[in-house]
Amino acid sequence: MNYQGVLKKMKTEYLDEIQYFLDMQSDFLHVNQLLNSEISISFVKYQCLQCELEKPIFRQGFCKSCFFETPNAGDWIMKPELSKAHLGIEDRDLAYEKSVQLQPHIVYLANSSNVKVGVTRKQQVPTRWIDQGAHEAIEIVEVPNRYLAGITEVALKAHVADKTNWRKMLQNDCKDEDLVVWRDQLKKYIPDEVLPYFIENNQETQIHFPVLKYPEKPKSLSLEKEKTFSGKLVGIKGQYLIFEDETVFNIRANEGLVVAIEF
Known part of the structure; x- marks a missing residue:
C-alpha cells in the first residue's frame, strides 16, 4: 500500500x-x-x-x-518561565497566548533515559510523557498558568535533569525509579508561591511501548x-x-x- x-x-x-x-x-x-x-x-x-x-x-x-512569526513558536513554548499572558503582555499574538498559557499546567517527573523534570498543559497528560519515551511518570504540581509551571521547572532543574538522552531512551537503558520518593524529595525546592499547588497523594503512571527489539x-x-x-x-x-x-x-x-x- x-x-x-x-x-x-x-x-x-x-x-x-x-x-x-x-x-x-x-x-x-x-x-x-x-x-x-x-x-x-x-x-x-x-x-x-x-x-x-x-x-x-x-x-x-x-x-x-x-x-519567527507564528505564535506557535514563541520563546515561551520552549521556556515556559518567559510566559507573560497572565500579565496581559503580548509576545506575538495575545489572544492565542492567553488560550494556551492561561490554562492548567502540570510540572512532572518522567523517567525515559533518566529522571527529568518537565512542563505540559494538563490536557496533554499522558501524551507528553509518551512523546518523550518515558516508561513511568508522575505529576508534581498543577498550576493555573504556564508561567508558574515555568518558574517551578527552573527551580527544580537545578536539582534534577531537564533533558532526555535519546540514545539511552531508545536502548531502553534506564532503571525503574520510585518517582513518589523523587517528588517528595524535590518538594523543598518548589517556589513558595507554587507550594499550595503541590500534589501530595498520587502514584506513578506506567507506560508500555510497542517494541519487539531495542537497538x-x-x-x-x-x-x-x-x-x-x-x-x-x-x-x-x-x-x-x-x-x-x-x-x-x-x-x-x-x-x-x-x-x-x-x-
Whole structure:
C-alpha cells in the first residue's frame, strides 16, 4: 500500500500498549500494524506546517519566516518561565497566548533515559510523557498558568535533569525509579508561591511501548540527506520508528517533510 502526506507528530492512544497513528491527510495509518513489516519511507518535498508553502523547514516544522512569526513558536513554548499572558503582555499574538498559557499546567517527573523534570498543559497528560519515551511518570504540581509551571521547572532543574538522552531512551537503558520518593524529595525546592499547588497523594503512571527489539547502537536517519530508506519496523517509542538494522527515525524532528510510505 502507498500513503503520502506531510509529517506531523504521531497521534497516540494510551492503552496497555501505546497505539500510534500517522495522519497522512487522506487517511490515518495505524503504525502498530506495521510492526515486523518491511516499509519504505521516501522524501518528496517540504511543506511548512504554518503557511503550507513548499519552503525548506527551519525548525519545529516551520519555514524560517513562519518560525519567527507564528505564535506557535514563541520563546515561551520552549521556556515556559518567559510566559507573560497572565500579565496581559503580548509576545506575538495575545489572544492565542492567553488560550494556551492561561490554562492548567502540570510540572512532572518522567523517567525515559533518566529522571527529568518537565512542563505540559494538563490536557496533554499522558501524551507528553509518551512523546518523550518515558516508561513511568508522575505529576508534581498543577498550576493555573504556564508561567508558574515555568518558574517551578527552573527551580527544580537545578536539582534534577531537564533533558532526555535519546540514545539511552531508545536502548531502553534506564532503571525503574520510585518517582513518589523523587517528588517528595524535590518538594523543598518548589517556589513558595507554587507550594499550595503541590500534589501530595498520587502514584506513578506506567507506560508500555510497542517494541519487539531495542537497538544497541541506534543511528539516526536523515531523510533529507538519504532521500529514501527501507527496513523492517521492529518498534515505536516516543516519536521514533525503530528498524531492525538499528536505524531510528524521529517523526517529530522531521515535521514539515512530505513523505511517501510504502509497505
